[in-house]
Amino acid sequence: MNKPYIINEYDGWLTVGGVGDFSVFRTFDCGQCFRFDPAAEGEYKNQVEGIAFGRSVSFADGERSGEILVRSSAEDFESIWLPYLSLDTDYDSINRYICEALTGSDRAHMERAVEAGRGIRILRQDKWEALCSFIVSQNNNIPRIKKIISEMCRRYGEKIDGGWAFPTAQALYDAGEASIFDMRTGFRAKYIYDAAKKVATGEISLDDVSAAETYEEAAAGLEKISGVGPKVAACTLLFGFERLEAFPIDVWMRRVAEKRFPDGLDHTLFGKWAGVAQQYLFYFERYIGD
DNA sequence: TTCCAGGACCGGG
């Protein structure tokens, strides 16, 4: 088990050790979050900056392996960024598990994907932000998803130091469907509005969804929202609700399954880590290929 | 210009 610890604090940056093979670049470039970008004038290697949980933050690779840099207070690191980055989770054993779940060429492909995506961590994002973001994601591409979300934050998020927080469900409900459509969300406007309405009014409780016994029960709770189907529910549960058994299937996953797993890809073999396996395969097919 | 993107909904068979 990883035991992250703060090595030192200098110029607003924490050096954190004990993070295993964490890759800042891959974790924030693998399509799971939409509010982080490479730092325009970064001082450090693979520095990214963005906003989560209403706070501006930057991350970067450390000078030595097993270390990362976090621009935050020690208090925020312990209470927010450590869980956000899943630094308490042992990915070495997860990687071993999902590879050993397969045999033959299937295992070889999985091992290659793990190697290509080594250091990816499944972030523990805010529940509402994950839900809203992946509604925006449907039949959309990542650069445009990021653009739309950025605009949503600028217009309806609370102003904070360094940018805007993600807008609350109440703020988007108050904004109304027409204003949401005005942010170039297209046919998704009515979906985003329905989600904002149901969450803001309490018709759907994300805490109740989170407390659901089974994955199916949690997914069914989210799918009561118009525009939330199996894929959006799976992404939301994987990236916002710590349901690492979620296995979102999009065009990239269909593609990698068809190309490299001729006998089919039974994600139940990956058990409670299916979502991690999925993210390696997604990253491999989407960004690496061949 | 046409195709495609971390899909879901709807109608018809």
Add this chain to the structure above:
DNA sequence: CCCGGTCATGGA
């Protein structure tokens, strides 16, 4: 249950 058309938008 399953299939194809449809939905907005803009980058490639």
